[in-house]
Amino acid sequence: GQQVMQIPQYQHVQEGEDFTTYCNSSTTLSNIQWYKQRPGGHPVFLIQLVKSGEVKKQKRLTFQFGEAKKNSSLHITATQTTDVGTYFCAVNSGGSNYKLTFGKGTLLTVNP
Amino acid sequence: EADIYQTPRYLVIGTGKKITLECSQTMGHDKMYWYQQDPGMELHLIHYSYGVNSTEKGDLSSESTVSRIRTEHFPLTLESARPSHTSQYLCASSEFGGGSDTQYFGPGTRLTVL
Numbered sequence: 251g252q253q254v255m256q257i258p259q260y261q262h263v264q265e266g267e268d269f270t271t272y273c274n275s276s277t278t279l280s281n282i283q284w285y286k287q288r289p290g291g292h293p294v295f296l297i298q299l300v301k302s303g304e305v306k307k308q309k310r311l312t313f314q315f316g317e318a319k320k321n322s323s324l325h326i327t328a329t330q331t332t333d334v335g336t337y338f339c340a341v342n343s344g345g346s347n348y349k350l351t352f353g354k355g356t357l358l359t360v361n362p
Numbered sequence: 363e364a365d366i367y368q369t370p371r372y373l374v375i376g377t378g379k380k381i382t383l384e385c386s387q388t389m390g391h392d393k394m395y396w397y398q399q400d401p402g403m404e405l406h407l408i409h410y411s412y413g414v415n416s417t418e419k420g421d422l423s424s425e426s427t428v429s430r431i432r433t434e435h436f437p438l439t440l441e442s443a444r445p446s447h448t449s450q451y452l453c454a455s456s457e458f459g460g461g462s463d464t465q466y467f468g469p470g471t472r473l474t475v476l
Contacts, residue, residue: 283464285465291469292452292467292468292469292470293405293452293454293465293467294467295464295465295466298464336402338404338405340465348393348410348412348456348463349395349407349410349420350407350465351407351421352404352405353404354403354404355404357402
């Protein structure tokens with residue numbers, strides 16, 4: 251099935267610093283989703299990217315889909331303690347539109 | 363916030379016991395999923411269903427079984443629990459439709475097998 255490499259595995263920042271996590275695939279993706287999981291919580295959908303080169307913003311979060319649709323990034327500007335959690339990318343797997351394969355996630359911790 | 367529920371939230375049980383983890387959603391979604399996740403680790407799909415009477419095994423082999431007799435209900439059963447089954451189990455659902463569908467997750471069941 252489809253696989254994605256997500257880096258870094260961990261990122262610790264000072265509050266106010268920026269943060270970026272990346273997802274990379276060896277094959278062209280039809281789309282990519284991003285989820286956030288707070289410590290002790292469950293994954294919550296953030297956004298879906300579909301178009302080549304697409305850029306979407308949600309307040310301090312900026313999501314990008316690469317031109318070749320093989321990579322994606324999530325960038326957080328001026329992190330806050332509320333941004334703490336694990337950020338997962340997810341892509342369709344096994345040729346199905348309904349199954350998702352999740353990246354291993356990036357755990358973000360923020361020092362106040 | 364999505365309407366998907368899991369019970370129990372926490373379960374501590376002895377080896378060899380039979381357990382059923384409940385998952386229900388009130389959104390009328392056709393597709394439902396079970397994931398297994400160890401603390402701080404990635405999500406592994408263990409079962410999914412496209413609709414009533416449809417169940418499929420996921421990417422990670424699991425000794426658990428599932429059933430889908432009603433649209434809203436997707437229970438997971440372990441016939442004989444073992445310590446290796448200790449993990450968090452997350453249920454999710456999504457709508458039937460074209461393209462990728464957003465998955466809505468329940469709060470999870472944290473299972474500990476002694």
